[in-house]
Amino acid sequence: MQSILGIESSCDETGVAIYRPDGGIVAELVYTQADHAAYGGVVPELASRDHVRKLPGMIRELLDQASLSPDELGAVAYTAGPGLAGALLVGASTGVALARALDIPAIAVHHMEGHLLSPLLEANAPAFPFLALLVSGGHTMLVEVAGLGRYRLLGETLDDAAGEAFDKTARLLGLGYPGGPEVARLAEQGDPERFDFPRPMVNRPGLDFSFSGLKTHTRELVERSEKADHADIAAGFERAVVDTLVIKCKRALKQARLKRLVIAGGVSANQRLRQALDRALPGQVFYPRPSLCTDNGAMIAHAGWYRRHEGRRDGLIAVRPRWPLEELPPAPEAAERAAETA
Known part of the structure; x- marks a missing residue:
């Protein structure tokens, strides 16, 4: 061919x-x-x-x-x-x-x-049907995938996407661009439990996302904190995003009666997100390699x-x-x- x-x-x-x-x-x-x-x-x-x-x-x-x-x-x-x-x-x-x-x-x-479709490039590729969490650039969406081109949108972001929230948080913390890897690196040095962060929209029915309020909460924390607190803020912010995505994925799998989850896009390279999903859904989660x-x-x-x-x-x-x-x-x-x- x-x-x-x-x-x-x-x-x-x-x-x-x-x-x-x-x-x-x-x-x-x-x-x-x-x-x-x-x-x-x-x-x-x-x-x-x-x-x-x-x-x-x-x-x-x-x-x-x-x-x-x-x-x-x-x-x-x-x-x-x-x-x-x-x-x-x-x-x-x-x-x-x-x-x-x-x-x-x-x-x-x-x-x-x-x-x-990028996880289909891997040796351990998911079979149809599956749920897809797409977290790329300005997109955060949950999609029911019955087959190639047979997609049904279950939920999406109402404002900032997860990747945009990472970029804006990095800017608030004086970090570089793109923000996702920078926030993740700083979070490794921090305590995610020190500050209380909201988990947006997890207590409401539905599968939509919203990260603008989380970004505003982070900005207010940064404005009243010292630079020494930035690692803890980064860790708390990252934990809040990860928790929100995991909760929504579990809810969507149950609603759509699906067993397999695909996660793809830039934010899917986040190691804490992968670890949290693997703990919550052992053997059910499929990713592309980090370079994809x-x-x-x-x-x-x-x-x-x-x-x-x-x-x-x-x-x-x-x-x-x-x-x-x-x-x-x-x-x-x-x-x-x-x-x-x-």
């Missing part, structure tokens, strides 16, 4: 990868933009420029790494949304132009479907293989900065059977 090139450019990571269904991830490269750290968050114009600057050279390097010529590619998959419009357009125009030049399909991939938790081209190439029958050859470029996951059509039955036997 021919190789698929995946291109990810939805935000501040430029990712490219080669995937083969009979060989897995053949090669991959990820470039994480550093310029945004000075601003405490992603600057869309800077992100787009960096994608333009890095993407062509990364594709050439990737093909060399995989010992492939462009003519050996069977399709090009690119992130079409959701994400930053300008950043998406860089990846989409590059992917469509390359596919048009090679006369192969260009496959528009949903960023969150890429994350959702953050945005990457491998998950796009992988998802593109399942969606390859939807590839276009007309050269049209279209992106969707806002793209509800539930609007995706079911994948062909052949693709679902391939996923179940992978």
